[in-house]
Amino acid sequence: MEVAALAALILVVGIFVLLILGIPISVAVGLSSALAAASALGFENGMLTSAQQMFRGINNFSLLAIPFFVLAGVIMNNGGIALKLINAAKVMVGRAPGSLAQTNVAANALFGAVSGSAVAAVAAVGSTMGPLQAKEGYNKTFAAATNVASGPAGMIIPPSNLMIVYSLVSSSSIAALFVAGYIPGILWALVCMLVVYFYARKRPELKITERVSIGAKARIVLDAVPALLLVVVVIGGILGGIFTPTEASCIAVLYSLALAFIYRAIKVRDLKPILLESARTTGIVLFLIAVSTVMSWVMSFAKIPAMVADALFSVSSNPYVIILLIVAALLIVGMFMDPVPAVLIFGPILLPVVTAFGMSPIHFGIFMVFALSIGTITPPVGPVLFVGARISGVRIEDVSRQMLPFFGVLILLLVVVAFTPALSMWLPTLIGLA
Amino acid sequence: ACGGGFESPADSGDTADTESEAADSGSVSAADAETVYRVAFNQNDQHPQFVSITNLGQRIAEATDGMCSLEVYPNETLGTQKDTIELVQAGTLDFAIIAGPLLENFNTDFAVFNLPYTFDSQEHQRAVLDDPEITGELFASIEDQNIAVLAGMHGGIRNVYNSIQPVNTPEDLDGMKIRVIESDTNLRMMELMGGSGSPMGQGEVYTAIQSGVIDGGENNPSIFANLKHDEVAPYYSYTQHLMFPDYLISNPSVLEDMDPACNEALFAELPAALVEEGQLWVEEVEASTAAAEEAGAEFNEVDLEAFREAVAPLVEESLTNETTQELYDKVRAAAE
Amino acid sequence: MTRFKEGLDKALEWLCVVLFALLVVTVAWQVFTRQVLNDPSGWSEELAKYTFIWLGLFAAALMFGERGHIAVDFVVRKMPAGVQHWIGVFGQLVIALFAVIVMIYGGYKVSALAWNQNLTGLPVNVGWLYTALPVAGVLILFYSVYHLISLLRHRESALEEGDPELI
Ligand code: NA
Ligand code: NA
Numbered sequence: 001m002e003v004a005a006l007a008a009l010i011l012v013v014g015i016f017v018l019l020i021l022g023i024p025i026s027v028a029v030g031l032s033s034a035l036a037a038a039s040a041l042g043f044e045n046g047m048l049t050s051a052q053q054m055f056r057g058i059n060n061f062s063l064l065a066i067p068f069f070v071l072a073g074v075i076m077n078n079g080g081i082a083l084k085l086i087n088a089a090k091v092m093v094g095r096a097p098g099s100l101a102q103t104n105v106a107a108n109a110l111f112g113a114v115s116g117s118a119v120a121a122v123a124a125v126g127s128t129m130g131p132l133q134a135k136e137g138y139n140k141t142f143a144a145a146t147n148v149a150s151g152p153a154g155m156i157i158p159p160s161n162l163m164i165v166y167s168l169v170s171s172s173s174i175a176a177l178f179v180a181g182y183i184p185g186i187l188w189a190l191v192c193m194l195v196v197y198f199y200a201r202k203r204p205e206l207k208i209t210e211r212v213s214i215g216a217k218a219r220i221v222l223d224a225v226p227a228l229l230l231v232v233v234v235i236g237g238i239l240g241g242i243f244t245p246t247e248a249s250c251i252a253v254l255y256s257l258a259l260a261f262i263y264r265a266i267k268v269r270d271l272k273p274i275l276l277e278s279a280r281t282t283g284i285v286l287f288l289i290a291v292s293t294v295m296s297w298v299m300s301f302a303k304i305p306a307m308v309a310d311a312l313f314s315v316s317s318n319p320y321v322i323i324l325l326i327v328a329a330l331l332i333v334g335m336f337m338d339p340v341p342a343v344l345i346f347g348p349i350l351l352p353v354v355t356a357f358g359m360s361p362i363h364f365g366i367f368m369v370f371a372l373s374i375g376t377i378t379p380p381v382g383p384v385l386f387v388g389a390r391i392s393g394v395r396i397e398d399v400s401r402q403m404l405p406f407f408g409v410l411i412l413l414l415v416v417v418a419f420t421p422a423l424s425m426w427l428p429t430l431i432g433l434a
Numbered sequence: 435a436c437g438g439g440f441e442s443p444a445d446s447g448d449t450a451d452t453e454s455e456a457a458d459s460g461s462v463s464a465a466d467a468e469t470v471y472r473v474a475f476n477q478n479d480q481h482p483q484f485v486s487i488t489n490l491g492q493r494i495a496e497a498t499d500g501m502c503s504l505e506v507y508p509n510e511t512l513g514t515q516k517d518t519i520e521l522v523q524a525g526t527l528d529f530a531i532i533a534g535p536l537l538e539n540f541n542t543d544f545a546v547f548n549l550p551y552t553f554d555s556q557e558h559q560r561a562v563l564d565d566p567e568i569t570g571e572l573f574a575s576i577e578d579q580n581i582a583v584l585a586g587m588h589g590g591i592r593n594v595y596n597s598i599q600p601v602n603t604p605e606d607l608d609g610m611k612i613r614v615i616e617s618d619t620n621l622r623m624m625e626l627m628g629g630s631g632s633p634m635g636q637g638e639v640y641t642a643i644q645s646g647v648i649d650g651g652e653n654n655p656s657i658f659a660n661l662k663h664d665e666v667a668p669y670y671s672y673t674q675h676l677m678f679p680d681y682l683i684s685n686p687s688v689l690e691d692m693d694p695a696c697n698e699a700l701f702a703e704l705p706a707a708l709v710e711e712g713q714l715w716v717e718e719v720e721a722s723t724a725a726a727e728e729a730g731a732e733f734n735e736v737d738l739e740a741f742r743e744a745v746a747p748l749v750e751e752s753l754t755n756e757t758t759q760e761l762y763d764k765v766r767a768a769a770e
Numbered sequence: 771m772t773r774f775k776e777g778l779d780k781a782l783e784w785l786c787v788v789l790f791a792l793l794v795v796t797v798a799w800q801v802f803t804r805q806v807l808n809d810p811s812g813w814s815e816e817l818a819k820y821t822f823i824w825l826g827l828f829a830a831a832l833m834f835g836e837r838g839h840i841a842v843d844f845v846v847r848k849m850p851a852g853v854q855h856w857i858g859v860f861g862q863l864v865i866a867l868f869a870v871i872v873m874i875y876g877g878y879k880v881s882a883l884a885w886n887q888n889l890t891g892l893p894v895n896v897g898w899l900y901t902a903l904p905v906a907g908v909l910i911l912f913y914s915v916y917h918l919i920s921l922l923r924h925r926e927s928a929l930e931e932g933d934p935e936l937i
Binding site for chain 1 (some may be wrong): 783790798804805823843861864868
Binding site (some may be wrong): 516520523525539579616 | 815879880885
């Protein structure tokens with residue numbers, strides 16, 4: 001028992017100290033886990049076990065979906081597909097109050113539905129929509145805030161690499177997680193549109209002047225169909241049981257590649273930088289997954305998840321109180337940490353807690369990904385926020401202040417998602433996946 | 435907003451230490467023993483092997499007056515089965531329960547027990563695995579690789595199920611794609627049985643049958659019912675083609691270093707644990723079969739002789755040396 | 771040393787590109803054989819998995835070369851430059867320690883342990899598969915020593931250059 005306590009102490013203190021000192025997260029987690037293992041097993045067996053579990057972490061065929069969806073996303077960004085999606089979003093939104101800002105939200109959601117990277121969406125859509133909005137008299141900071149706030153919708157709407165990472169720590173079905181993300185992801189976009197609506201209602205000057213003929217509208221939508229068809233092929237293929245998620249991710253690569261060549265958006269010599277960019281992300285994510293597997297092993301060995309569950313239940317046995325505690329914890333973690341390591345580190349600790357009161361692992365996955373996605377748009381560490389601010393040329397402090405109403409509705413929606421299993425579980429149950 | 439309806443954690447049982455449910459009888463607590471040996475296991479805490487080995491730990495704790503006990507770590511938390519063998523070899527883990535075919539990687543002769551129709555029944559298998567005349571040399575053969583095989587355990591009987599029709603003879607499987615565990619032997623076996631094997635991860639099987647990518651699978655009734663494959667492939671036919679054992683393994687030096695009283699208690703109580711495991715399997719299969727029938731599944735007997743003949747070439751090809759041939763003959767003799 | 775590092779970067783970049791392309795082709799082939807030919811290819815899944823492991827570990831090593839692994843550095847950014855410098859030096863020592871004890875030593879130990887284990891259906895032993903770890907560990911060790919020297923000579927700044935977002 002004392003051996004386990006010592007291992008737990010080394011693990012927690014080690015990770016905390018090394019993270020504060022700015023050591024790469026993967027090394028902080030990996031070294032602390034290995035030293036914790038060594039304290040319980042001796043140096044030789046501790047290192048042997050750590051290396052073995054690193055290998056086990058990445059020796060997993062379903063993980064291949066991650067590099068493939070990343071690659072498909074990078075190809076899409078180079079494929080000039082964003083512009084077609086923005087035009088389609090414009091038609092969808094029509095002449096609603098604040099329609100240009102509404103278009104930005106819809107375009108981010110559509111982009112997320114085909115690619116999945118919030119940063120890529122915010123960069124591609126923001127750089128196009130920002131100047132348009134400035135011309136129509138929008139406040140530059142508000143335009144940037146809208147762009148940033150709606151960016152992460154695409155991390156929840158499938159395909160989503162974050163969901164694949166969560167499926168690893170929870171052993172739950174990728175297909176079920178994907179489907180479960182649709183409603184909360186679309187709601188994310190809708191509440192952003194709601195904020196824009198109330199903002200624009202008081203500013204009648206923000207209305208669109210240009211009129212588009214039915215014929216032009218039809219042409220614009222038709223133009224975006226090949227890109228949107230990717231959703232049908234990939235997600236439809238997974239849900240129909242035609243492809244496994246890994247196979248579907250490969251189809252997504254081939255499809256986006258074909259699309260990009262047909263649109264003449266990329267040339268053969270662009271392939272090397274595209275593959276290299278995707279390999280970089282793959283390397284970082286895989287290394288994180290490898291070391292997190294060592295951490296999970298040490299935690300199981302030392303029974304840390306059970307200790308955390310006992311501690312939480314000693315605070316309160318009311319599930320709603322515990323869920324609120326987890327919401328607060330995940331929002332704080334998300335302020336400082338990227339969602340991928342956060343899912344890998346906190347997923348295995350919190351999952352036994354929530355399943356103890358009957359929460360489905362699928363529901364918890366959506367709730368966790370939702371909470372950590374909010375973290376990508378909050379200071380002090382918010383990659384989506386940083387990129388969105390840079391693209392629009394506004395200060396991070398100014399955008400953050402302008403985003404307060406967005407934070408308000410998103411946190412409210414997060415609590416609703418956490419307390420309402422049906423929002424996540426209805427679709428997968430309907431299709432027979434959960 | 436609170437449309438949820440979560441249970442209070444107290445109602446659903448304290449998952450933080452499920453093992454206590456099985457082991458908290460008697461005056462001595464297994465969890466508080468001076469030395470608690472770790473047993474790695476890949477399935478959940480309802481499985482016959484989990485329950486019987488957890489109870490074994492409790493009995494060892496009682497017999498040694500709290501000196502030592504076992505704790506089973508379920509759900510692959512200490513690694514995949516392949517990992518846990520390596521960790522037992524290295525001395526990181528004390529015990530592991532692992533599937534028979536994995537020991538073929540250390541001595542190919544173990545393959546004999548994993549061939550189709552090696553065993554006629556659960557009782558036949560139990561008798562063979564308990565007979566040191568038959569298994570003694572084989573079990574001892576990998577001790578130099580730091581693996582001590584303590585016991586063979588029953589691992590269930592695998593039968594074919596599909597979405598099309600009841601299967602009576604190999605001809606009935608003609609044109610059917612059946613999911614098998616990925617290995618050349620399994621692909622060959624399914625081909626000889628009349629169908630065609632299609633390897634894929636267990637997690638994908640349900641939707642693959644539902645959408646018609648494959649027509650069925652082969653597994654024991656417990657997994658058939660628990661994974662709800664009965665909903666999409668209701669025809670379950672007792673082909674009984676595979677009955678490979680699982681093994682409880684340890685490291686020879688762990689056994690040596692154990693306090694003699696603990697070692698003695700372990701080996702004294704082990705046979706009873708194996709009997710209990712067998713009974714739990716029978717109960718589990720009965721319950722699963724009833725649940726599957728409730729869900730609309732149909733169970734039928736098959737022409738066993740036809741299937742046995744069909745896979746005979748595979749058995750023959752696999753008995754590549756004298757040792758395996760001899761071993762196989764002894765196993766079959768025990769069936770008479 | 772700088773020239774060697776640049777050469778190694780180039781070599782690793784090409785290796786990653788080639789392995790990634792191979793990965794796409796292998797899985798595409800697997801989908802094709804399963805969906806179109808209706809005859810799943812047995813070797814493609816294994817080949818894809820091991821290509822992926824080597825790709826991931828080489829790419830991870832390359833990212834140590836570029837100091838591109840993500841870190842939580844908002845505290846360090848608030849420190850005075852002198853402290854940042856020594857924290858940066860410490861960081862490279864920690865990376866080197868990890869590479870040596872876990873990836874090289876631990877990887878060697880587990881590889882040796884599994885050297886006689888023959889996975890049915892694979893042409894190589896299990897130990898051989900594990901060698902990806904010590905190989906990547908040596909690359910990471912080299913990069914951390916390189917950055918350590920550059921830091922001590924004040925040719926590099928103390929902070930990592932992290933990617934803005936992962937996925
Ligand atoms: Na997405
Ligand atoms: Na943040």
